[in-house]
Amino acid sequence: MDALIVLLPALPALSAGAIQILASPRGQCAPRMSIGFGLAAFVLALGLLAATFNGSVLAGFGLVADPLATLMATLISGIGLVVRLYARRYMAEEAGYRRFYVLLDLMIATLLLMALADHLFVLLAAWHGVGVLLYFLLGQDTGSRPAHRYALWTFFTYRVGDLPLVLAAVLLYQAYGSASLTALFAAVDARPDLAGPFGLPLVDTVAALVALSAFARSAQFLLHTWLPYTMSGPTPVSALMHAGIVNAGGFLLNRFAPVLVHTSEVLHGIFIVGLVTAVVGSVLMLAQNDIKKSLGYSTMGQMGFMIMEVGVGAFSLAVYHLIAHGFFKGTLFLGAGGVIGEARKNDGVPANDLYTFVVERRPAPRAQSWLVMAGLSLVLPIAVLVAAHGAVEADLFQQQGAIVLLFFGWLAGAQLVFSTHRLQSEQPWRLFMLVLVSFVLVVLGYVLVSHAFDLFLYPDPAFRARIATAAGIDLVWFDLLVVVLTAVIVAGWVRAYRAERDLLAGRVRPAPALWRDFYALVSREFYVADLYAGAARALLALSGRLNLWMRWL
Amino acid sequence: MNPKLILAACLLPLFPFSLIFNAVFAWIRPPLARAALLLGWPLSGLWVLAASGITPPDWIVPWALATALLYALRALTLRDAGQWLAYLSVSLGALLWVQPEPALAWAMSAPLALLALVLGAIVKRYGAAFAGYPDALAARSPRLAGVFALAVLAAIGTPPLSSFFVWLSWALTATPGAAVVLLVVWLLWSWAAIRLLQGLLVGEALPEAARPVDLGRAGVWLAALALVALLAGGLWIAGGRI
Numbered sequence: 001m002d003a004l005i006v007l008l009p010a011l012p013a014l015s016a017g018a019i020q021i022l023a024s025p026r027g028q029c030a031p032r033m034s035i036g037f038g039l040a041a042f043v044l045a046l047g048l049l050a051a052t053f054n055g056s057v058l059a060g061f062g063l064v065a066d067p068l069a070t071l072m073a074t075l076i077s078g079i080g081l082v083v084r085l086y087a088r089r090y091m092a093e094e095a096g097y098r099r100f101y102v103l104l105d106l107m108i109a110t111l112l113l114m115a116l117a118d119h120l121f122v123l124l125a126a127w128h129g130v131g132v133l134l135y136f137l138l139g140q141d142t143g144s145r146p147a148h149r150y151a152l153w154t155f156f157t158y159r160v161g162d163l164p165l166v167l168a169a170v171l172l173y174q175a176y177g178s179a180s181l182t183a184l185f186a187a188v189d190a191r192p193d194l195a196g197p198f199g200l201p202l203v204d205t206v207a208a209l210v211a212l213s214a215f216a217r218s219a220q221f222l223l224h225t226w227l228p229y230t231m232s233g234p235t236p237v238s239a240l241m242h243a244g245i246v247n248a249g250g251f252l253l254n255r256f257a258p259v260l261v262h263t264s265e266v267l268h269g270i271f272i273v274g275l276v277t278a279v280v281g282s283v284l285m286l287a288q289n290d291i292k293k294s295l296g297y298s299t300m301g302q303m304g305f306m307i308m309e310v311g312v313g314a315f316s317l318a319v320y321h322l323i324a325h326g327f328f329k330g331t332l333f334l335g336a337g338g339v340i341g342e343a344r345k346n347d348g349v350p351a352n353d354l355y356t357f358v359v360e361r362r363p364a365p366r367a368q369s370w371l372v373m374a375g376l377s378l379v380l381p382i383a384v385l386v387a388a389h390g391a392v393e394a395d396l397f398q399q400q401g402a403i404v405l406l407f408f409g410w411l412a413g414a415q416l417v418f419s420t421h422r423l424q425s426e427q428p429w430r431l432f433m434l435v436l437v438s439f440v441l442v443v444l445g446y447v448l449v450s451h452a453f454d455l456f457l458y459p460d461p462a463f464r465a466r467i468a469t470a471a472g473i474d475l476v477w478f479d480l481l482v483v484v485l486t487a488v489i490v491a492g493w494v495r496a497y498r499a500e501r502d503l504l505a506g507r508v509r510p511a512p513a514l515w516r517d518f519y520a521l522v523s524r525e526f527y528v529a530d531l532y533a534g535a536a537r538a539l540l541a542l543s544g545r546l547n548l549w550m551r552w553l
Numbered sequence: 554m555n556p557k558l559i560l561a562a563c564l565l566p567l568f569p570f571s572l573i574f575n576a577v578f579a580w581i582r583p584p585l586a587r588a589a590l591l592l593g594w595p596l597s598g599l600w601v602l603a604a605s606g607i608t609p610p611d612w613i614v615p616w617a618l619a620t621a622l623l624y625a626l627r628a629l630t631l632r633d634a635g636q637w638l639a640y641l642s643v644s645l646g647a648l649l650w651v652q653p654e655p656a657l658a659w660a661m662s663a664p665l666a667l668l669a670l671v672l673g674a675i676v677k678r679y680g681a682a683f684a685g686y687p688d689a690l691a692a693r694s695p696r697l698a699g700v701f702a703l704a705v706l707a708a709i710g711t712p713p714l715s716s717f718f719v720w721l722s723w724a725l726t727a728t729p730g731a732a733v734v735l736l737v738v739w740l741l742w743s744w745a746a747i748r749l750l751q752g753l754l755v756g757e758a759l760p761e762a763a764r765p766v767d768l769g770r771a772g773v774w775l776a777a778l779a780l781v782a783l784l785a786g787g788l789w790i791a792g793g794r795i
Contacts, residue, residue, distance in 0.1 A: 121718075121721065121791055124712070124721065125712035125713050125717065126712075128711070128712050128717070129711070129712050129713075132706065132711055135747065136702075139755070142689075142691035142692060142698075142754060142755055142756075143689070143692060143755070143756060143757040143758075144755075145751075145755055145756065148751050148755045149751075152747050152748075152751065155743070155747055156743075156744055156747075159740050159743045159744070160740065163736040163737075163739070163740060166721070166724055166732075166736055167724075167729075167732060167733065167736060169725075170724050170725055170727075170729070170732050171729065173725055174725070196729075197729035197730070198729070539626070539629065540629055540630055542626065543626050543627055543628075543629040543630040544630040546623070546626065546627050547627050547630060547631070550572075550627070552636065553572050553575045553576060553579075
């Protein structure tokens, strides 16, 4: 029975081998075989997921089918199957059709191996393998130098991210003498206070290294430059990347939750990195005039939220987020071709209110009473969120993480309601009620599903309580943080309100110099890519100079 | 310094003794002879070390790491694939001082020997193997390009092939400080490898570009068998040695 677990990654790997040996380079044999094996892997993953619902956990050969692994395996094999089906026609006229399916199957096999890994070396091999395969998938068009240039950025960032994980594995192996993750986590739980290298606490060091690795994989700020630029690859690869691969950081942090639960400071650091990434990603997304780069930064912002959720101790919520984001972004990418095709047939731009408001950013000429609506905007979302969370878990307000998430939920809800009241409509209250009902449904669904995930992934209440404690901070600092963030957000709303009121009144105020400088900084994407390019050029110059000095010997 | 240690430092090349290996490698041209050199040189070094009974002094590992780092950095701007291979051999040979074991030397040298043979096949068809010449190899000789890409990946430590587990084995036995340097060397070699691959494989083939006969099916099967052997070697190291 335990052999079934090996079969899951083996099926796409076998498919890759069979396609390379048996399929013709351009025929339909390659996609048929790939889809057949992919379907079998998906059914098997579903079976393993169902088994974990019944409390059965298969393990063996350095793999484990625990709730997290089976959930991820189902997601990967499901999205993999959709991507295969989509690529069957989309890639049919591209060069290297067979090679694409071989690489895609190998990638899915590697991702499944990563999800199921219960052994450090298996995890490292899969983690490293994903970066290598992604390079070749992004560089599917061997004639395109730009595609390969940006694929190299991705490869290099992933390799940079691999190294901290290897270092974490070295420290764990040297300290506890085992490579089995289950055994290691038990050992960490029994002896979390061991000293690490250079006198640093071992568990904190390992947790920080694992987090670094997750940051590179999930495009966190300063390790994000590869993501918005890798749009030259085939659309199915973009879909797989944005729907699956980039989410691996959230998976890794969940896998190492038994280590992270001992490290309050690292969790706080993760929260800050996630927060900065979410804000920077969203700001850069708004400043783009290239829709593809805009989508890339949107993914970056979402990854920031996912990492932030881990930082506040909502580990299972991060898994839910990565699944939801995977479906959402995968649909966007796979639908892109259809949208382009439709636009080619019909270029009539819809001149409705929603379009002018959202796309052209033109405010509606007539707005409802802003005082009433602002009151509703601030009060209603928080009431909905509090009621929904309170209905699911009574002692929720003892957990700071939940309050932080409520806070962000309130921001999003308030923003939604705040935006809605500016829409011109024949029946504004009807529109408002519809938005409100949708919001209530989304929040209830979100809260219920996230709590169900919590119970499924972390069934031990004591462990959940320990996570909440580890992620907590001093109450004074916490309150101060919430007040400062609220003030910043409200100031932003007031500024947006003033700017649009001026626009309606036809007043033009010159932008302050500081604001213009900030815009210049944003338009250059904070010069991060330029800095890296400069560093790379300096290193290459040094390399060339060394070779000259040593006469190429 | 003990003469036997100096001899070992030439064979498990430490800078500046590494210049000898590079000169010998540049002098030898036939691919088979190069493959034999890549296999035999580090193994001879390990044999000298074992036969002399010398315990390497503490300062030798930092020296070996510095040598490996130097050649990894220098490889970033190399265009000649043959010279690139020689530098990689020096870098890996020096790292054998971290864990001087024959099994690891085999596992690390075998992919290098395979790459030497593949480069020989490219030189035979195009007259040279430089980043930029022949470019667009993927379009002009797709089978050869595929085998070349796999051989380069095998040489720089890509999982699940044997060299990956060699790097892992070195990292697991090194001190944390040495492990950091080791990983930086690994990162630089990965970067250098992709630069080399891009230089040779990528690009649009011009209509007038030469298109010599691609690698035959037998050649591809032989390369595949070699890779399967490297895979088995990697699993053996992972299962039995690490």
